[in-house]
Amino acid sequence: MIEQIRNQARKLLEDGDVDVVIGYAEGSDPSRTTPVFIRKAKDVDKLIYDPRCINSLPLYLNKRHEYTRKGWKKTAIIGKGCDIRAIVQLIAENQLKRDEIYILGVPCEGQVSHPEKWDGSLHDGNRATKCIGCDVMTPHETDFFPGTKPDVDRSSPYEVTSPKVANLMELELDKRFAFWRTDFDRCFKCYACREVCPHCSCNVCITDETTPSWIDPAAHKKGVFSWHLTRAMHLVGRCTGCGECTRACPMDIQVDLFNQRMKEVVQESYSYKPGYSLEDKHPLITYQVDDREDFIK
Amino acid sequence: MGKKIEIHDFEPKIMAFVCKWCTYSGADLAGTSRMDYSPNVRMIRxxxxxxxxxxxMIKAFEQGADGVIxxxxxxxxxxxxxxxxxARRRNTTxxxxxxxxxIDIERIEFSWISAAEAIKWTEVIDAFTEKVRELGRHPQYDDEIVDPYAQFLVQKDQESA
Known part of the structure; x- marks a missing residue:
């Protein structure tokens, strides 16, 4: 499978169809892979793909990163299903044009949740929670795909994969707050969750603004709730659920529980699933005259 | 027309974020018509x-508001x-x-009030103030409200004194 991808990448680079291929290469130790930017056809053999490739590559397509300002006309990117969902969402938000991107789709059987848990194979013990109930193991939007794509029904509603969301919803309000209180006590606002997010595309993040200072950016408790609520609110209806925020968190705070819950809410209220359509606008920038308003007096 | 002034143990702080074309004018009408309503509300137009x-709203709660309208x-x-x-979609989510x-969503009130509905405005404010008074103080962000830098200043003053 990876041979077909390499051949296609080589062909694209030799013909000058793309300027760069973004993919995965062997990392610093055998349990890790690293993102790699390939610009010369002779380097194509570096590309690999296996269940260790959990990094979300669409991050490098986000306009706030310098990679997008290098003057590359066309970028090829290796995408597993969930990454392609993120790319599709970026295109739907006009952050990216479809013809700037060449998507090399890969069939995916799931990813390892943490590199430390990699023991040579993928099994139920080390599979990432986002891969349970995944409907894009065969990617939906590709320019090149090794083999033939079977038809997959993707109309089913969004499934919350983390059991913690349901558990939290069953708790009483105070207990739920206590859970977040203890979790957020560890947060020292490194903003890793923002840095890895493919959808955080503000040029100046609201926490970096100083006039006025909406969220206190220093590493004390003040502003911790504010930051996490704001982050979750900005991603309502846009988060495609790659789970990178939780994976990047140095203090193991499960920040993507918020995103999962909000995906469920958006699905219930506006039957919208982010990342599946190139045209549909996300629900908070559109409206229906007869939207639900049972909470309004 | 004046209401009997009652003294309560706890007076909630309520922030109101209102639209200038309808609700603010409605509240203005309530004022020019000399209607009484709870003084606990601080409006931002x-x-x-x-x-x-x-x-x-997040900032209001973080800075010690007990309820938001x-x-x-x-x-x-x-x-x-x-x-x-x-606004309706945003607030649903x-x-x-x-x-x-x-956080108890009873502390967040959403209401449609037109410029002519001064009476509705006074009713909404009175009812919400009463509701928040029963819910009591909003204690969740207490250790956030304390400004660590200000705390440092206070301690320093005490030491030197």
Missing amino acids: LPCSGRIDPQF ISGCHPGDCHYNEGNYY FRQLMDFHG
Whole structure:
């Protein structure tokens, strides 16, 4: 499978169809892979793909990163299903044009949740929670795909994969707050969750603004709730659920529980699933005259 | 017409973010008509209910508000045609977010109040103030409200004194 991808990448680079291929290469130790930017056809053999490739590559397509300002006309990117969902969402938000991107789709059987848990194979013990109930193991939007794509029904509603969301919803309000209180006590606002997010595309993040200072950016408790609520609110209806925020968190705070819950809410209220359509606008920038308003007096 | 002044143990702090075309004018009408309503509410006038960023509400709670009211024109009456429709969607999701976070969504009130509905404004404010008074103080962000830098200043003053 990876041979077909390499051949296609080589062909694209030799013909000058793309300027760069973004993919995965062997990392610093055998349990890790690293993102790699390939610009010369002779380097194509570096590309690999296996269940260790959990990094979300669409991050490098986000306009706030310098990679997008290098003057590359066309970028090829290796995408597993969930990454392609993120790319599709970026295109739907006009952050990216479809013809700037060449998507090399890969069939995916799931990813390892943490590199430390990699023991040579993928099994139920080390599979990432986002891969349970995944409907894009065969990617939906590709320019090149090794083999033939079977038809997959993707109309089913969004499934919350983390059991913690349901558990939290069953708790009483105070207990739920206590859970977040203890979790957020560890947060020292490194903003890793923002840095890895493919959808955080503000040029100046609201926490970096100083006039006025909406969220206190220093590493004390003040502003911790504010930051996490704001982050979750900005991603309502846009988060495609790659789970990178939780994976990047140095203090193991499960920040993507918020995103999962909000995906469920958006699905219930506006039957919208982010990342599946190139045209549909996300629900908070559109409206229906007869939207639900049972909470309004 | 004046109400009997009651003394309570706890007076809630309530922030109101209101649209200037409808609710603010409605509250203005309540004022010029000499209507009585709870003095616990602090209003902030904004161009439209669509301008009310959830950030404002988060900040209000973080700085010690016990309840927040958002109010704007009735659907179809928006001065900018569609601002309140966006506000409605935004608040549907924001309330769920606060609920998941563990904050009582009874503390957030959303209401459509037009410029002519001064009576509705006084009723909404009185009812909400009463509700928040029963819920009591909003204690969740207590250790956030304390400004660590100000704390440092206070300690330093005490040491030198």
